[in-house]
Amino acid sequence: MKIAVCMKYVPIIARIQFDYEAKTIIREGVPSEVNPFDLLGLVRAVELKDSPDDEVVVISMGPPGANEGLTNCVALGADRSVLITDRALAGSDTLATSRALSLALQREKPDLIICGRNSADGDTGQVGPEIAELMGLPHISSARKLDLSDDGKSVVAERITDEGIQTLQCDLPVLVCVTEGVAPELYPNREQMERAEGISAEEVTAADLSADLSQFGLEGSPTWVDEIRLVEPNRLGVFLEDATPEDAAKQAADVLRRRLAELTAADSDPDSWSCPPL
Ligand SMILES: Cc1cc2nc3c(=O)[nH]c(=O)nc-3n(C[C@H](O)[C@H](O)[C@H](O)COP(=O)(O)OP(=O)(O)OC[C@H]3O[C@@H](n4cnc5c(N)ncnc54)[C@H](O)[C@@H]3O)c2cc1C
Numbered sequence: 001m002k003i004a005v006c007m008k009y010v011p012i013i014a015r016i017q018f019d020y021e022a023k024t025i026i027r028e029g030v031p032s033e034v035n036p037f038d039l040l041g042l043v044r045a046v047e048l049k050d051s052p053d054d055e056v057v058v059i060s061m062g063p064p065g066a067n068e069g070l071t072n073c074v075a076l077g078a079d080r081s082v083l084i085t086d087r088a089l090a091g092s093d094t095l096a097t098s099r100a101l102s103l104a105l106q107r108e109k110p111d112l113i114i115c116g117r118n119s120a121d122g123d124t125g126q127v128g129p130e131i132a133e134l135m136g137l138p139h140i141s142s143a144r145k146l147d148l149s150d151d152g153k154s155v156v157a158e159r160i161t162d163e164g165i166q167t168l169q170c171d172l173p174v175l176v177c178v179t180e181g182v183a184p185e186l187y188p189n190r191e192q193m194e195r196a197e198g199i200s201a202e203e204v205t206a207a208d209l210s211a212d213l214s215q216f217g218l219e220g221s222p223t224w225v226d227e228i229r230l231v232e233p234n235r236l237g238v239f240l241e242d243a244t245p246e247d248a249a250k251q252a253a254d255v256l257r258r259r260l261a262e263l264t265a266a267d268s269d270p271d272s273w274s275c276p277p278l
Pocket residue numbers: 006007008009024035037038059060061062090091092093094095097098101114115116117118119120121122123124125126127128221223224225
């Protein structure tokens with residue numbers, strides 16, 4: 001059984017900054033971490049290993065700095081790591097990213113591919129489903145629980161839907177996008193990190209994946225960033241502390257009633273265009 005985990009090395013959210021001219025996230029000099037959902041996916045992949053023949057390989061596409069994230073994954077139990085890194089990949093949108101990842105995954109021939117539900121920075125949630133589509137694989141999204149069937153030939157996953165929880169069984173090979181609950185959030189200790197630091201990632205270039213480089217990078221990206229802007233939250237952020245649930249519900253209802261009255265008054269006043277924030 002071979003499990004591949006896709007890992008994006010993302011800037012720590014609280015430290016993210018934007019280049020408004022270039023319309024990109026500034027990554028240089030910003031501390032990064034293994035994307036939180038990918039960390040859970042990796043921990044679950046390692047838990048699913050059942051025999052010495054089983055293998056977990058973690059794959060990332062990114063600049064050389066992503067090696068640090070891969071080392072973290074090896075420290076947590078991945079057997080191997082692969083870094084797809086090449087200037088030809090710069091400017092890739094989700095489709096071009098998924099193309100590169102799917103070509104690298106095809107070389108690995110995993111039985112199970114695990115992705116995170118979404119990344120903490122780009123946050124589109126598109127890459128997992130796109131890889132599945134490009135590889136012609138079935139795909140299970142938002143899995144909060146992931147097991148192998150007793151015969152090891154399929155996965156059993158619980159996925160979160162708008163209506164509740166759905167349990168699905170699907171034959172391998174399959175791609176599963178995981179979310180909270182699938183595994184505990186673990187971090188490597190110093191010993192594990194020291195052991196992993198001796199195991200370098202295999203580097204793969206765009207040319208290793210395909211002779212047609214036009215499918216990667218800006219040229220291979222059908223979408224573009226038109227504008228980026230900051231949306232300032234305008235909530236008051238009222239905390240209802242030391243209240244019983246009943247009191248808290250009553251206070252929240254009072255605030256909402258007052259807010260509705262203010263909005264209604266503002267609506268009926270033709271001169272008033274501004275509403276106090278909630
Ligand atoms: C026009 C355009 C240009 C862009 N140019 C750049 C650029 O120059 N530099 C840049 O850094 N970004 C760039 N981006 C952003 C880049 O396309 C996304 O970061 C990338 O496609 C992943 O999308 P996402 O973050 O929404 O991941 P999601 O779809 O939210 O991620 C879901 C899951 O997919 C997997 N995954 C996603 N990305 C990777 C990865 N790189 N490696 C391994 N697994 C992964 C992970 O398991 C993750 O949990 C650009 C985007 C656009 C639209």
